[in-house]
Amino acid sequence: xxxxxxxxxxxxxxxxxxxxxxxxxxxxxxxxxxxxxxxxxxxxxxxxxxxxxxxxxxxxxxxxxxxxxxxxxxxxxxxxxxxxxxxxxxxxxxxxxxxxxxxxxxxxxxxxxxxxxxxxxxxxxxxxxxxxxxxxxxxxxxxxxxxxxxxxxxxxxxxxxxxxxxxxxxxxxxxxxxxxxxxxxxxxxxxxxxxxxxxxxxxxxxxx
Numbered sequence: 254x255x256x257x258x259x260x261x262x263x264x265x266x267x268x269x270x271x272x273x274x275x276x277x278x279x280x281x282x283x284x285x286x287x288x289x290x291x292x293x294x295x296x297x298x299x300x301x302x303x304x305x306x307x308x309x310x311x312x313x314x315x316x317x318x319x320x321x322x323x324x325x326x327x328x329x330x331x332x333x334x335x336x337x338x339x340x341x342x343x344x345x346x347x348x349x350x351x352x353x354x355x356x357x358x359x360x361x362x363x364x365x366x367x368x369x370x371x372x373x374x375x376x377x378x379x380x381x382x383x384x385x386x387x388x389x390x391x392x393x394x395x396x397x398x399x400x401x402x403x404x405x406x407x408x409x410x411x412x413x414x415x416x417x418x419x420x421x422x423x424x425x426x427x428x429x430x431x432x433x434x435x436x437x438x439x440x441x442x443x444x445x446x447x448x449x450x451x452x453x454x455x456x457x458x459x460x461x
Contacts (some may be wrong), residue, residue, distance in 0.1 A: 258366060260315075262350035263379025264339050267295070267387035269331055271412030272422075272438050273405075273431045274395050275320040276331070278338035279386035280346050280353075282315035283379050289313065292381040294374040295388040307389040310382045317345035318390055327434040336361050342383075356380050402428050 264280040289309040291302070298306070310316065319341035321334035329337070340361040343353055352366045356373040370377055374384040392411055399408030405421045405428070412418070412430075414437055422431075422441045431438045 258352035260348055260350050261352045261354065261379060262315075262343060262346060263354045263356075263373070263377055263381070263383045264342055264361070265356040265374050265380050265384040265387055266335050266339055267384070267391045268412070269335055270414075271432075272414050272418060272435050273323070273407065273412035273428065274391065274398065275322045276326065276335050276338050277387045277391040277394070278319045278321070278335070278342040279383040279390065280317045280319075280339070280342035281310060281379050281382040281386060282346060282348055282350060283310075283382060284313050287313040288378060289382070292378050292385070294381060295384040297375070298385070300392070303385050303389050306382075306385050310386055314382060315346055315348050316386055317342050317347070318386065319345060323430060323432045326432050330434070331432075332359070354380050356384065398430055402430070 260282045262280050262282045264278060266276050266278040268274055268276045289306055291306060295303055319338045321338035325337065326334040336359055339355060340363060343350065343361065343363050350365055352368070353361070353363050354373055354377045355361055355367060355369050358369050358371055360367045360369050370380065373380040375381065395411045396408040399406065404425050406417045410418050419437060422437065427433070427438050427442055433439060433442060
């Protein structure tokens, strides 16, 4: 605040590990006078507590969301797709931040100062808020995909590689929401897994 780096945004994503569904990135600018109590890493919270905090965050903060679909993940790799989505979420904020905190070890391409914070979703309030928004948004989306694609159990495992999901893949095949570059999906499709995780530095251009 003394350096004039206001407002401050935090960003985080959900869904890097699943076999299906998008990566969902969220960016949040908290109102310093209306910070919801109990913010924490979304993984440490129950679904019920996440839902309550999600509503409080959206009611009191500036929030933006971006998605990296399976096609982008397969084309660019999961790391680059995630960084792209994070940058898009920040760009979609109604206010331009003076400083962006991002969870993890990678900075993102934003037109302001950016700081990567390892374990930031448990250390920085705005990142914690973003992790909650991203997690709740993605879980709700996967529940909708579960209705649209019965038999896969998306509404229960959120697309992760659990026995129920692997069995459904073998029985029903892959949907358009599956990540074809991920080994269990590629195996079902009879395709080779192509390693695409070629580092292009610690920032990803927003328009790539």
